[in-house]
Amino acid sequence: MLSNYEKLSEIWREKFMQLDQSTFARKLLGVRLEKEQVLFSYFGRNYRINRFNGEISGESKSVPDAKLKLLFYNLFWYSKEGAKLSGHxxxxxxxxxxxxxxxxxxxxxxxxxxxxxxxxxxxxxxxxxxxxxxxxxxxxxxxxxxxxxxxxxxxxxxxxxxxxxxxxxxxxxxxxxxxxxxxxxxxxxxxxxxxxxxxxxxxxxxxx
Incomplete structure (x- = not known):
C-alpha cells in the first residue's frame, strides 16, 4: 500500500508534467536541461528528473524518498516568474x-x-x-x-x-x-x- 507521501508524490509528478520546463530552467539558478533530463543539486547532492515521465532519481547516496520528491516538485511548481533574492x-x-x-x-x-x-x-x-x-x-x-x-x-x-x-x-x-x-x-x-x-x-x- 502506498503511503500518503507516495500518493502525493505521484499527484505532484503529474503536475510537474504540466509545466513548461524551459520556463523553470530559465528562472531557477542551477537547474539545467539536457535532452532527456532536468539536472539540479540539493545540499551538495545531484538529482535528475526524467523530462518525459517526471520520475526523480539520484546517485547511490542520494536516492530520494517520496517526501524528498514532493519537496523537489514543489520547487518547480511554486517558483514565481521573476523570482530573485532580496539580500534581506x-x-x-x-x-x-x-x-x-x-x-x-x-x-x-x-x-x-x-x-x-x-x-x-x-x-x-x-x-x-x-x-x-x-x-x-x-x-x-x-x-x-x-x-x-x-x-x-x-x-x-x-x-x-x-x-x-x-x-x-x-x-x-x-x-x-x-x-x-x-x-x-x-x-x-x-x-x-x-x-x-x-x-x-x-x-x-x-x-x-
Missing part, C-alpha cells in the same frame, strides 16, 4: 506567512540543531565546509549553505558552556517564498541540519 535575511518567523509554524520550527528544527552540535563546534565547521558553505561573522559558527542553488540558507550556531545551553538560528532570504511554498522552507532547514550532522558523523538529537 530573516529568521523563520519573519518569512512570509510562516508565523503560525514558528513554535514548531523552534522545537523541531532549531533545538535539535543546537543539541546535536553542542560541544561539536569543530565538527560543525568541517561539515559546513564539506557542503560548500561560506563562513559568516555571526555566531561561534555561521555558514551560508545552498539548499538548491537558488535558495541559500544561513545556519548560525553558538556553543554551550557551564552557564548557557547551545543556541542556534536559521535565516532565510525574505523572498524565499517566491521560490517555494512556505511550508517547504521547514523541510529545507531540517534537511540542512540533517546533512550537516551526516557530514559530521553525528546523529541528530531530537525529532524533526
Amino acid at each position: 535575511w530573516v529568521p523563520f518567523r519573519q518569512v512570509k506567512n510562516a508565523s503560525p509554524f514558528g513554535p514548531a520550527f523552534e522545537t523541531h528544527v532549531l533545538k535539535p540543531f543546537a543539541r546535536t552540535f553542542n560541544g561539536q563546534l569543530a565538527n560543525l565547521e568541517e561539515a559546513a565546509e564539506k557542503l560548500g558553505g561560506t563562513k559568516l561573522r555571526q555566531g561561534d559558527a555561521g555558514y551560508q549553505i545552498s539548499s538548491f542553488d537558488c535558495i541559500p540558507i544561513q545556519f548560525l550556531f553558538w556553543d554551550g558552556d557551564d552557564e548557557f545551553e547551545a543556541q542556534a538560528n536559521i535565516l532565510f532570504d525574505y523572498s524565499v517564498t517566491d521560490f517555494i511554498h512556505v511550508e517547504s522552507t521547514v523541510s529545507l532547514a531540517s534537511d540542512g541540519v540533517a546533512r550537516l550532522a551526516e557530514e559530521a558523523g553525528l546523529q541528530v538529537i531530537g525529532n524533526f
Whole structure:
C-alpha cells in the first residue's frame, strides 16, 4: 500500500508534467536541461528528473524518498516568474506567512540543531565546509549553505558552556517564498541540519 507521501508524490509528478520546463530552467539558478533530463543539486547532492515521465532519481547516496520528491516538485511548481533574492535575511518567523509554524520550527528544527552540535563546534565547521558553505561573522559558527542553488540558507550556531545551553538560528532570504511554498522552507532547514550532522558523523538529537 502506498503511503500518503507516495500518493502525493505521484499527484505532484503529474503536475510537474504540466509545466513548461524551459520556463523553470530559465528562472531557477542551477537547474539545467539536457535532452532527456532536468539536472539540479540539493545540499551538495545531484538529482535528475526524467523530462518525459517526471520520475526523480539520484546517485547511490542520494536516492530520494517520496517526501524528498514532493519537496523537489514543489520547487518547480511554486517558483514565481521573476523570482530573485532580496539580500534581506530573516529568521523563520519573519518569512512570509510562516508565523503560525514558528513554535514548531523552534522545537523541531532549531533545538535539535543546537543539541546535536553542542560541544561539536569543530565538527560543525568541517561539515559546513564539506557542503560548500561560506563562513559568516555571526555566531561561534555561521555558514551560508545552498539548499538548491537558488535558495541559500544561513545556519548560525553558538556553543554551550557551564552557564548557557547551545543556541542556534536559521535565516532565510525574505523572498524565499517566491521560490517555494512556505511550508517547504521547514523541510529545507531540517534537511540542512540533517546533512550537516551526516557530514559530521553525528546523529541528530531530537525529532524533526
